Amino acid sequence: MSRTSLRSSRTAVAAAVVVAVAACGGGDEPTGADPTTAGSLDTAGGVVTASSEVPSSSDGVGVALILKNTSNPFFVSMSDSARAEAEALGVELTVAAGTEDGDTDTQIAAIEDAVDRGDAGILITPNGDAVVPALEAAREAGLYTIALDTPPNPADAVDITFATDNRAAGVLIGEWTAATLEGAPATIAMLDLFDDQVISVDVQRDQGFLLGMGIIDEVDTSGNGEESPTGEYRGGEYEIVCHEATQGAVDGGRSAMEACLAQDPDVDVVYTINEPAAQGAFDALTAAGSAQDVIIVSVDGGCDPGLRLVSEGVIGATSQQYPGRMATLGMEAIAELAAGGDAPEVTPGLDFFDTGVSLVTDSPVDGVDSISVAEGREICWG
Template sequence: MTSTQRPGSTGAAAGRRTVRASIAAVAAFSAAFGLAACNRSSSSDTGGSSGGQKTVGVALITKDSTNPFFVAMQKGAKADASKNNVKLTVASGKQEGDDQGQITAIEDSIARGDKGILITPMSTGVNAAIKKARDAGLYVIALDTPPDPANTVDITFATDNREAGKLDGQWAAATMAGKPAVIALLDLFNDKIVSVDYNRDQGFLEGMGIPVNDPKKNGDEAKTGKYTGGKGGDYTIVCNEAGNGAEDGGRTAMEKCLAKNPNINLVYTINEPTAVGANAALKAAGKTATIVSVDGGCAGVASVKSGVIGATAQQYPLKMATLGMEAIAQVARGGAKPTPDPGLDFKNTGVALVTDKPVDGVKSIDSAKGAELCWGN
């Protein structure tokens, strides 16, 4: 959430893709890996117990082990490991921002002699450890959060986070219907630069039709002006506050924003736990606002259905983990290396906007469909 990530070109390419095309591409990619897995059963590799395949050691290192998004990744990878004859080790930081926890897990993977690592990189603080792993011969795939720069890893399997933010912004602009937008931006960090953070935030602004300055920096856009999405109108950005991707952080961040301006009517949130926290703060203050978010977990989709979240961009962590693990196993057994999708510098695992209040010109699915595709509890 990347050479150096090209947010501008990524956003333009994403804008041309439909949700249907994204999902079709993911299905085709899954089929291709399934075929490759079948072909591997005739491999002459030895040392494993599955069809003559050698056992491949893989480490899955997530940011934490409590966020439903990362729990879904872990469960999906564990369920898929045996059929690919992968010896999977799961590790994580203690919480968002724990660079050292991930660094230790990377060093442990090298020491075990793993063939590859799947990682949702915490920040640029883990780049040196990733380089050490690659220098030791491990194939490293980033999941969900493309590192900066992108070539820190061999490849990234991720949601197009710029597109996810843009879908939220396009929907929000249309929903505002020309009314003044008084906006709170609840980001991930204020002390770390993470691509998933700025891509979602800046994508949201682009979707709203609000000019951004540095596309890889949050908070440097003009605080007042005109948004051109939907029918267009005036906007005021009240705050950029960090919620650390957590419900309690979202509530605290929203409280700070309301203290600056109690008339906030539009809230962008980095993820759904942050959105739930923001809603709690609004409710406690006797306020209401339109909230948009990213993730598409089952709890988040339920929040769309109940009206807490107006729209959320759904991503597919299980696909990231299982396809990434299969790719490492394939490479370790002498197969082809995965390549980025055309026009991108990562493998796109798809995104769909979930809302029960569709607007013209923005493709979406409803919460019933979102519930069929969601992950977590």
């Protein structure tokens, strides 16, 4: 299939954020899946470290980094790390992003642009299933494709995914919540990502939390909200009063929390898909006069707002991811392949490359491994 034939008629790509990065400097070395341990790209135990050697034939290698959006600091961190690694490796990097979570049109256009430029590879945080045909076409055209953070559906639409084990991230905050409750009844609000499409990261975090709480014993990949609304968690009784979409944003978190409070003003546990949604939920709870009585948990672990919100008591605990590591290792993998090296392999026992997760809280509980906010700040989003 020719590169020219891959470009379909489409709207202008004015919404894309595109930046070409010249190759010229040096970058930071990432830590491994265990934030205190260094390793290699051989995936032994999921522990990884970017090589300090610049591939000799990386000149002229093009890589496209295609993000969900540029409003979430998580994706800004990915971009910053990718730029630093591009300079270190002598790679020409183009960065594009959707206008918001769920914007697949802009991502599709960016994928097609990468093919037209003759890039060596694509790093993408997919906004939805609609990007899959374009990714498959890019692979057919010879581009090595890596999903970061969010695998596509199906997962084999890309060559490999570098990501947090999102189910494990959810389990950690669920276990922490159950232990913190100490058997007290739990009235739970679930603030998810979407309600109009099924995204793996959304399902895995949501249902990982429920696994950790002991509310379910297996994940239903068809979507969220299939669990029993009442029953027993690990230690006491629970009621789930709502599943509301937030779009992963502060405004979405606030409106979702307001909708949940309208159903039951006595919510005392709030699961949130990410920390911007957690901030919005807290704002709604504050306006309702009940924030001080609610446990909020989340996933991401950024220095700000995530760890700041934990230190301020807004979030009780969060599962820290390492988006900079995802981007850095993805850049290195494509550069190594272009220089004739080997393709990366998945972490043993998983169908993706695990870039690690840590529970961050200043209120640790017995039986759940965690690090403090101070420790989290030392490695946040590395």
